[in-house]
Structures are given as structure tokens and as C-alpha cells.
Amino acid sequence: MSTKARWLLAFQLFLAATIIQVHALTPPGFTNIDCGFVDGESYTDSTTNLTYVPDHEFVEGGTHHEVVPKLISGSTDEQEKTLRSFPDGQRNCYTIPSTSGKKYLIRTTFTYGNYDGLRSSENGSLFLFGLHIGVNFWTTVNLTKQDSSDTIWKEVLTVAPDEFIYVCLVNFGSGTPFISALELRQLDDPMYPFLNLFVSVSYFTRMRFGAVDDFITRYPTDLFDRFWEAAQCYSYPWLNLTTNQTVNKLPGNDNFQVPTLIVQKASTINSGFSWLNISITAGDNLNGQSLELLPIFHFAEIEKNRPNRTFQIYSDGNELHQAFSPSYLQVDSVYLRDRYLHESGTTFTLCKTNSSELPPLINAFEAYSLVRMENLTTDTIDVSSMKQVKTQYNVQRRSWNGDPCSPKEYTWEGVKCNYYDGKQNPRIILVNLSASRLSGWINPSFRNMSLEILDLSHNNLSGTIPYNQVNSLKSLNLSYNQLIGSVPDYLFKRYKAGKPKEHDDYDMYEEENPLHSDTRRFTYTELRTITNNFQSIIGNGGFGTVYHGILGNGEEVAVKVLRETSRALSKDFLPEVQTLSKVHHKNLVTFLGYCLNKKCLALVYDFMSRGNLQEVLRGGQDYSLSWEERLHIALDAAQGLEYLHESCTPAIVHRDVKTANILLDENLVAMISDFGLSRSYTPAHTHISTIAAGTVGYLDPEYHATFQLTVKADVYSFGIVLLEIITGQPSVLVDPEPVHLPNWVRQKIARGSIHDAVDSRLMHQYDATSVQSVIDLAMNCVGNVSIDRPSMTEIVIKLKECLLAGTGKKQLVSGSYKQKDAMDAGIARQFQLLISGVPIVSNECISGGITELSYYSGSSTVEQVGA
Incomplete structure (x- = not known):
């Protein structure tokens, strides 16, 4: 071999080794x-x-x-x-x-x-x-x-x-x-033992302490490439400790595998101080009301010739961990087992015990927020089958990515699933690929699924019809293709057998099992009798039609019958009935019963003779509500919503508060109605996986933008209702051009006075101070940021005050509604890790600059400690 050839071979081997090394x-x-x-x-x-x-x-x-x-x-x-x-x-x-x-x-x-x-x-x-x-x-x-x-x-x-x-x-x-x-x-299998298929956690903060040069420590120091931010607390009374000796894991504890370099450093405080605080707060990138926090503390004693160091850990004054002593040169990780803190932010206090000779020490700290994995993935057989179908036919539908069935609102186009009430993985029961420009043979993957309906019509499929029998299949449409050969015998037999002719008698479609033992169940035949064969229509909407009815005892009722299209989406009907059967309040319309028929779903309520508030407010000049009547109606509606938000467990968000859904009885007592869009809500779980629902003009812009549902969505809608009560105008005015009612009110007041915004039918018969207070309250309700809106309890208190003031009675001091001050608004910033204490110590320790902080999702400052 020539020298040149040997050189080229050596170079190639070197290059190959280099490539292998880089990829390794x-x-x-x-x-x-x-x-x-x-x-x-x-x-x-x-x-x-x-x-x-x-x-x-x-x-x-x-x-x-x-x-x-x-x-x-x-x-x-x-x-x-x-x-x-x-x-x-x-x-x-x-x-x-x-x-x-x-x-x-x-x-x-x-x-x-x-x-x-x-x-x-x-x-x-x-x-x-x-x-x-x-x-x-x-x-x-x-x-x-x-x-x-x-x-x-x-x-x-x-x-x-x-x-x-x-x-x-x-x-x-x-x-x-x-x-x-x-x-x-x-990650390694033993790590983060609280993780499972139903529980994930989202990063909140992760900090390392001691004298650290780099603002962020990551791979390769951390073999799992976790980002550890430097606390950078270098000013008095902070003391930073370092050891060159190996800090080991506790025997048998691989739960967190904090890098050795990190636990070889720690921060403590001067012995003249006894406690330090770690405060964490949700900011702009998290909805603080939804958080369930899990803090994890990492401790290792690294000080030589150490006296006794023992301390307790509190969260906002509540003890989390009893007297704890870090092990010498062994990392000990402390966290809450099977417990999360239901807080948007909290302060952790590390406080030395009376017997301790040294103040607290900390090496590292992590915090996560709970992510509930409640939606189940589609059955793996169906997912695999649909992937093969998608690949073979090169299906270009935009929605065909991610899971085919879950979440429900993102189900693939042309696909219908059976969710089994969330008790098992969804299965695909319908695939409609009609007129989808499919060509080639029929993919055999369809036979692996539990399909009931398969429509492949109006394509260019060729070859023979598969002979493999699919027992679940009820409908197969292969028309207008280029298929050849004979029809499989099992399909031919099914075709000849046909389907039984539908019977006109609705009674045969009554569901077998009653839904709720405490709530009356009406049959379709009973409803037809009650409503005189559905003759008198008293309301109409996207959900269906409302009919007037009379029970056998002469009691008047309203019967809401869902439309065909609504029945197709009636997965929420049964939970709604169960919810309505449990809520009882004088300002919620009384729920009397339901009809559960395969061809008819209906709800039966008390009949409200004065109709709804929208009709009364804009019903012409024959009758106009007085200011006092309007305030009473507003208070009634507010009390109904307050009951849903504060007295129900879990709380209920109505999601469609509007004047058309506030009904009035013969004495003008207002009652909230129409719970078709309502959802249960807990402060720890606000992410409702649905398209933002409601009515244009009343829809909370924050909820519409984020899908993060809270009770404050109802507060926004109620603010619009208050403005309608004051002005007599609709939520959206269209002449001469569309304008949202809050903007219309602002324009009127800016160009004149509050009197220009008040309904002219009141003929100035009202207390101006009372009206101004209600306008202020309404404007606070429709604020863009939900955290700044009042609660329904605060609204009820304020309306009672306005009612007393507006009717000339002496005001009772039972509490008052107060706006949040500017300091509260400042909380909604990026995440913060704040160590605070007595005010006499300067706060000079700030971690990095703004650009660096924003890169790592939240600002982090280290300030003071306590004596």
C-alpha cells in the first residue's frame, strides 16, 4: 500500500471514529x-x-x-x-x-x-x-x-x-x-416516584444554592439535563458552604439523583439568625388558581466539625416536616408524599429548633405543579390501524394528527369514538372517508378495529372486498369504487336481512335504567300529554325548543326538548341532570324531572310566568322596571350564582349567564336557568378541555383566549347583565356600527354623565349614587384580567348596599366590596423564588439580569433572612 493510500485510510478511520464519538x-x-x-x-x-x-x-x-x-x-x-x-x-x-x-x-x-x-x-x-x-x-x-x-x-x-x-x-x-x-x-425508573400514567408534574422552579459561577447548571453536570438556577445569595447574613468530599446518596434512595457537584455546595445563614423563607408565586405563564404544588427539598450536611443542626419546615405557618437534621455527606431529599399544596403561591419557612446549635441549611430546591392525566388515550390497536390507513392513503386532513379520539374536542374529522364513560380507552366505532380520493386496495387494518360504520364510498379503490368478517360492523358503504369480485357471503346475508323497521311508538325507546332516584322521570308519552302534543312553544334556542305544559295537579311547567343535533352531542345530558337534581336555591329555577328516551331527551322545570329578563328589559313602553325592581332582580341573580360558586361541592360554573337565562316569576323574583353548559369546578383544577362556550357579548375574553375556566367567567357575564339592567341596551349594539355594551357605556359617560347611560324608561327616578355604584361594580366585573374581578359573594354584598342606598334606607355595615390594590396586581409576574425576613437587612442578592431570567421562565431573587 502506498503512503498516500495509507494516509487516506488512516484519515477515514479517524473521521469515522470522530463521527461515532460525536454521535455518542x-x-x-x-x-x-x-x-x-x-x-x-x-x-x-x-x-x-x-x-x-x-x-x-x-x-x-x-x-x-x-x-x-x-x-x-x-x-x-x-x-x-x-x-x-x-x-x-x-x-x-x-x-x-x-x-x-x-x-x-x-x-x-x-x-x-x-x-x-x-x-x-x-x-x-x-x-x-x-x-x-x-x-x-x-x-x-x-x-x-x-x-x-x-x-x-x-x-x-x-x-x-x-x-x-x-x-x-x-x-x-x-x-x-x-x-x-x-x-x-x-429518567431512571426510581426517579420522581410520584409519577405514573395518571399523574405528571410541570416545572415550577428548580434552584441550587452555594457559591455558583454559572447562572444555569445543566448537562453534562446533570446527566438528565435538568436546569438548575443559581440562587446567588452572596451578601450578609448569607454564608456559602463547599466541600470537595464526595456526597453520597442515602442507601437505596435513587428518587432524585441530584448531581454531586450541586450537593457539594449549600447556603446557610449567620448563626445570629434562626430562619429563612422560600416564597414561590405563580406568574403570567401560569393560572395560579389552578395550581397544586409539590415542593422538594434537598439537604446534605457538608460543614466539617459540625455541631447539631436541626430545623422544621413550614408552608404558610403549617408544618410540613418535623424536626429534620441533614446527614453528613449524604443527600436527603424531603417531599410531601401523596399531598399537594392547593396554592397559587406559598412561603416555606425553614426554622431551627430550640435545641439546634446551627441555623437551617439548604443545598437545592425543586417545585412542580400537578398535571392530571385524566383523559385516556385511544386504544393502541385503533391508533396503529389508523396510522396505517393514514400512511397508505396519504390522508391530508388537518385534524389527523395526535390521538384520534382524545381529547373529545379534537377528535379526527370523519371519526367517531366510544368513550365508555371514561372507564376504558376509547375505541373508534365510525370512520368516514367518503370522497377522500383514496386509491389502491382496501387496507386490512380496518378489520382489527371495533368499527360499527365504515364509509369508503366515492373513491377509486380497487381489488376485491376483504372476506374477513367484522362482527361489530353494522354499516359498510363501498359504492362508487373500482372493486371487483363477489360480495362476501356474510355481507350478503346481512344485506338480505336488512334492519327492523323503526316503530313510531316512542315508548319502546325508553332507556331501561332510571338516572336518579330522587328526581321524577317522565316518559315521552307523559310529556306529550303534559304539553298537549307539544302545541305551545314558549322558547327556542340552539339547544332545542321549550314548551308550556300543565301537570295533572294543575302545576304549570316548562319542558325543554333537545334538538336532534343536540342529542348527538348529549354526552353532557346525564351529568347535567345529576347536577340539577342536587342544587336547590330560591334563585335557581326548580328542576322537576327529565325524560331519558333514545329519541327524546328533555328537562322539566317550573314555569316562570313573567318570562326572561331580556324580554322584560326590552319589551316596549307598556311596562318598565323601576330602579328598585332592577336592583332586586340583580341581587336575586347574584345570589343564585353565589350559591353555585360557594355552596356547591364542587363549585359549578354556569358558563352562559345572560339576561335571557334569568327567568322571572309573577312577583319578579329572578331565577337562574339553563344549565346546559355548566361545568363543575375546583380551584385546583380549572383547565376544562372544551372550546370556550357561551353567548357572544357575554363571553369572558380571558376564558375565550385560554380555555382556562374559573368562576370569574360567570362574573364577567354577570357584569354585562348589570350593564343591561342599567341601560336597557343589549350586550352588543349594532346601530350605527357594532359596539360592545361596556364600550358604549364608557363612551356615554366620557361624553356626558352617567345619566346618559341609564335607561331612559327610568325617567330619572333613581338614586344617582346607587346607579354610579352599580356601574362601577359592573365595570369591575368585566375587567380583562379575571383575578381582578370581584367574587359573587363580594357582588352580593355590594348590591345589598346599593339596594339600601337606592331606596333611602339606612345602610347596614356588613362588609364592603374592595378593589385589589396595585400591590396585588404586581403578584401576577413571572415565577419568583424569594427568601425574605427582617427588613433591616439589605436585599442586594439578585439572581442575574432580566434577559437571563426570562430565558428560564421566571425571575428569581434572593433577599433577606430572619433573626
């Missing part, structure tokens, strides 16, 4: 995706030496973009330079290979960088979208009023339900979803 730098179980990257097969990140790949193999749809270069001119992070946006479709999902049952850390990164030239994050408009982990809501990405150069990241710890994990971006209608990077890291 990415550990098993790591997936690093640069979203929107299109300039090559892969690259090695200069900071971590991890290999990043483009995202085209993991996602369908979307468009790739580059951010404005000058906004990231100083950045060494390649993932910030490109992104993929999703202007089309409500849900777009990445599909990442995984190992079923394994635990993973998943991180998503977002750098807007004004890629579209619209300055969407800085122009003041809402700019937010949602994230789903698998088929469950994970969190909201909120870029509203963020600097275009800022980078936000989200992180979740979860268990893979199958051989892949979906990470989905959900369009809320408030800005185009996009993503810059997506990273997956497999």
Missing part, C-alpha cells in the same frame, strides 16, 4: 429537536455537545421561520435562531418515539424573535397558546407583553403511555402557536 455524546433516551431547522441533517450544540436534528420527521404541517438576527445577535444557542409556526389547525402535534412505561423529562422552548414582523409579543394584544402532553392539558405559553428577544421554556415530567409521546400546540385564537426546540430526556 448524545446519551440513550435523549431526543433533541431543533424546530424549524432545515439547513442540514444534524449539528452538535456548542454548549452541551448534544446532537440536534431537524423536526420534519416528528411533525406534520406548520412552516419554518428564522427569527430577526439582531434580536439574538449575542446568543450561542442555535435553537433560538429558527422555529416552526402553526397558522393552520386548532391542534398540531409532535410525535416522539418513547418506551412505554418509562419516565421522561420533556422541555419545550419558545423564542418569538419577531419572525413574522408583527411584534405580536409587544403590541399589547393577547399572545398565548396551549400545550398538551399526550391527550391532556399541560400548560399555557403566554408571550403577551414579552420582549421579542425573550425565550420562554416549559418542562413536564411524565410517563410514556405507549411507544410514542405526543406534544401538541393548541391554538386559542390569540396568536399563532410556534415552537423553537423540543427536548426529551429519559
